[in-house]
Amino acid sequence: MNPVAGPGAAETGHGQPLAGGRAQHLPMLVADVERVMAVEVTAYSHPWTRGNFVDSLAAGHEAELRLGPDGRLQAYQVTMPGVEECHLLNLTVAPAWQRRGLGGLMLGRLAARAVARGDHAVWLEVREGNAPARALYRRCGFIEHGLRKHYYPAAGGREHAVVMGLVLDDAPARTLIARAREDDDGLV
């Protein structure tokens, strides 16, 4: 599924528009956190705080931005590397860009880097009620392994987390990575 062009407005800062109209994938820097927060608060009922991003970057977590050809922030992810596995902490596609294949693309890219580091699995937690995200992860080959009870704050109290994992040696992960490489023309 190829990401398609969407709404545009030039932005300044990290990731100036590239000549030739190509999207860019860049490491997230502390200087990017303000623009990331501007998307984060539109995408979640319980968004990360600025401090969550700054602390993640300070801890050396892997964090990537995708900017559209016009330099606008379309998507980002934060992953905590571990021992032969990693933990996806945040994956967000800006609402205007959802359902265009970017969630799968970001997952494929992070899976490719995980394989390059020697990881064998990617783990994550997702809100039990987050049907779009659970559908995305299942579609990308993640398996649901169980629940962490009352894990997240929620409007009515607490919400369970579903623990999901992707085995990087298995065929679905290889397909996910191959598709990301194709979609982004070798940018992975």
Ligand SMILES: CC(C)(COP(=O)(O)OP(=O)(O)OC[C@H]1O[C@@H](n2cnc3c(N)ncnc32)[C@H](O)[C@@H]1OP(=O)(O)O)[C@@H](O)C(=O)NCCC(=O)NCCS
């Ligand atoms: C979850 C999220 C990352 C998905 O990103 P996306 O770019 O919209 O997903 P994709 O376009 O790559 O979708 C791939 C597949 O996932 C599933 N999917 C994605 N969004 C869906 C939705 N709203 N409803 C049902 N299925 C959905 C579909 O199977 C889809 O394939 P299809 O479009 O061919 O049917 C995005 O909706 C988002 O950022 N949501 C808010 C933040 C969030 O919840 N992040 C996850 C935290 S764990």
